[in-house]
Amino acid sequence: MPDWLRSWLGSAGSPADADLIFALAGRPHRKTFGLRLFREGRAPRLILSVARFEIRRFKELPLPEPLDLLPIAELVAPPKRHFFVIWDSVRKVRLIERIRMRRWGTIREIEALAKYLQGNRDVKSILVLTSGPHVRRVRMCCDALLPAEVEFTLVAAPDDARVALVGATGANNSTGDDSFGAGALELAKLILYKVLLLSRKRPKPVGESPEHK
Numbered sequence: 697m698p699d700w701l702r703s704w705l706g707s708a709g710s711p712a713d714a715d716l717i718f719a720l721a722g723r724p725h726r727k728t729f730g731l732r733l734f735r736e737g738r739a740p741r742l743i744l745s746v747a748r749f750e751i752r753r754f755k756e757l758p759l760p761e762p763l764d765l766l767p768i769a770e771l772v773a774p775p776k777r778h779f780f781v782i783w784d785s786v787r788k789v790r791l792i793e794r795i796r797m798r799r800w801g802t803i804r805e806i807e808a809l810a811k812y813l814q815g816n817r818d819v820k821s822i823l824v825l826t827s828g829p830h831v832r833r834v835r836m837c838c839d840a841l842l843p844a845e846v847e848f849t850l851v852a853a854p855d856d857a858r859v860a861l862v863g864a865t866g867a868n869n870s871t872g873d874d875s876f877g878a879g880a881l882e883l884a885k886l887i888l889y890k891v892l893l894l895s896r897k898r899p900k901p902v903g904e905s906p907e908h909k
Contacts, residue, residue, distance in 0.1 A: 708828070709850060710851065711823060712823070713739065714739045714821040714823045715741060715818070716743065716822045716823070717730050717741070717742045717743070717822070717823045717825065718730075718742075718743045718745070718809055718822055719742075719743070719745060719826075719853070720802065720805055720824070720825065720826045721747035721801070722747065722826075722827065724750070724753075725853050725855050726825045726826060726853040728853075729853035730744060730825050730853070731744075731758055731759065731760075733825075734783065738823065739823060741785070743780050743781070743809070744781045745778070745779075745780055745808075748774060748777040748778060751766055751777060751779075754781075760783055760790075761790070763781070763790075775797075776796075777794075778794065778795050778796075779793065779795065780792070793812075795808040796808070800889070802830075802834060802837055803837055803841070806834070806837040806842065807841055809822075810842050813843055819846065820845065820847065821847045821848070822847070822849070823849050824838060824848050824849065824850050825851050825853045826850065826851075827852065827853060831852055832886060835850050836889055836890065840893040841896060
């Protein structure tokens, strides 16, 4: 993938303190990094989005406590196996919620996150973790679907081999799939998601007048 395209797709922020850490489903380094930030106290809440093909190996992650999702997932038809695993140190609870997944998985994940925020209005800031080449598309979804009163920062989770270096260097680029084909596919998805989200507008904060910007 050309450097200019990698840079344009992966333009992300740096980890900062927030009310919630949210790691999208997919490559395991997103969850590994989210768990590290949670252990460091960057946020009192953590949501790991777990897709169907991640469930079997989920228990191998460095979780705050042992957790095997497989017995729970086996009660659900395979195409419907997608969960949010939530650690909330404010309420001192751990929750496992199944979310509805259809086509356009990233949109559905951010929609489910928006629904969670409706019931947790004390969450005002989020670190959203994804892979570098997906940052721009995930930001597009967050802009359209998350409540306007919630601030979010997109962070590109480093590859597993580089997680240990993040604290010392501040680097946040994912090595991921850097092939030209992967870049072309991501550009195609950006166009498609732009069309899908055209009719979606980020809700205004409660009490905000139409003139307020």
